[in-house]
Amino acid sequence: MHTRRINAETVTVPTTGYSQALEVSGHTRLLFVSGQIPLGIDGNVPEGFEAQCRLAWRNVEAQLKAAGMTLDNLVMHRTYLADRRYALLNRAVRNEVLGGRETALTVVIAGIFDEAWLLEVEAVAAG
DSSP states (O other): OEEEEEOOTTSOOOOSSOOSEEEEESOSOEEEEEEEOSOOTTSOOOSSHHHHHHHHHHHHHHHHHHTTOOGGGEEEEEEEESOGGGHHHHHHHHHHHHTTOOOEEEEEEOOOSSTTOOEEEEEEEEO
16 A cells, blocks of 8 residues: 655645645555544543543554554544544644554544543544
8 A cells, every 4th residue: 555645735734743635545445444432341431531532542443453454554534522622632642643644634523422422533544
């Protein structure tokens, strides 16, 4: 699989570790990961946004692994935040988890299905 970052000359260049557009070629399959929530296998939701964010990302990674993929296969993800006050902490945790990988991404402020959940992360991977 090969990826190529694209940024139109008439659009602002991203400054926070993502691509405005990402072309993917040479892949043989796509994986669509449903929104991963901050719910542990034990049925517990951690306290605080950072712990919930890390768990949601671990759940994304677990789904990738189950499909024989890693974060290196991630090409797009969408994060739904319960409140915009989590935006900067979300970015910090995301950048740490992705470790320099630049995907296409969208962050949406939305009402989340369960009030205990402070975010949800969905993803697309190619392999």
